[in-house]
Amino acid sequence: AQSVTQLGSHVSVSEGALVLLRCNYSSSVPPYLFWYVQYPNQGLQLLLKYTTGATLVKGINGFEAEFKKSETSFHLTKPSAHMSDAAEYFCAVRGDDKIIFGKGTRLHILP
Amino acid sequence: GAGVSQSPSNKVTEKGKDVELRCDPISGHTALYWYRQRLGQGLEFLIYFQGNSAPDKSGLPSDRFSAERTGESVSTLTIQRTQQEDSAVYLCASSLSARLAPGELFFGEGSRLTVL
Numbered sequence: 001a002q003s004v005t006q007l008g009s010h011v012s013v014s015e016g017a018l019v020l021l022r023c024n025y026s027s028s029v030p031p032y033l034f035w036y037v038q039y040p041n042q043g044l045q046l047l048l049k050y051t052t053g054a055t056l057v058k059g060i061n062g063f064e065a066e067f068k069k070s071e072t073s074f075h076l077t078k079p080s081a082h083m084s085d086a087a088e089y090f091c092a093v094r095g096d097d098k099i100i101f102g103k104g105t106r107l108h109i110l111p
Numbered sequence: 112g113a114g115v116s117q118s119p120s121n122k123v124t125e126k127g128k129d130v131e132l133r134c135d136p137i138s139g140h141t142a143l144y145w146y147r148q149r150l151g152q153g154l155e156f157l158i159y160f161q162g163n164s165a166p167d168k169s170g171l172p173s174d175r176f177s178a179e180r181t182g183e184s185v186s187t188l189t190i191q192r193t194q195q196e197d198s199a200v201y202l203c204a205s206s207l208s209a210r211l212a213p214g215e216l217f218f219g220e221g222s223r224l225t226v227l
Contacts, residue, residue: 098156
């Protein structure tokens with residue numbers, strides 16, 4: 001079985017500041033990890049994913065995430081926030097079979 | 112079709128009625144998921160189909176919920192004797208392959224269910 005915990009249901013950052021959204025997972029097998037984004041009034045879309053190989057993965061819109069096995073984490077970062085980054089972000093894990101999502105983190109960008 | 116299609120996009124029903132929600136996945140996608148998203152909540156896993164294997168129904172919240180899939184095509188999620196707590200957006204997603212590699216999930220726009 002697998003599970004995902006996203007710390008913070010709401011995160012606010014100033015425009016231009018670092019974005020850090022936290023995700024911890026549990027899985028009985030080596031996991032595949034994902035971040036999805038849901039912009040206002042839009043469907044979910046893939047931001048980035050980790051399967052195997054390089055632990056630092058880059059996604060769209062300047063986001064990246066690092067898989068840390070020892071910490072069972074897959075935190076999402078972006079060096080400089082933009083107003084257009086305001087959205088809800090979901091971390092997801094696939095362990096043995098199905099894909100399970102976290103509860104989501106709503107990112108607010110302050111001008 | 113070009114993307115995952117869900118119908119109806121909106122459904123308002125009375126408590127106790129049955130509803131059917133339909134999902135047309137992307138052609139060729141072997142994996143199909145149903146998730147529920149209640150207002151202000153995350154995505155709650157409901158059921159997962161992979162090819163012709165037995166579906167994983169471990170997320171269905173009660174025996175009022177059921178889902179079927181015809182081969183690797185259309186899926187229907189049925190909710191019997193709807194309750195107000197069933198009000199949510201029901202999301203369908205499909206993926207090219209689940210067992211061989213973790214393919215990207217492509218989501219539909221969702222079916223918004225309101226139970227009065």
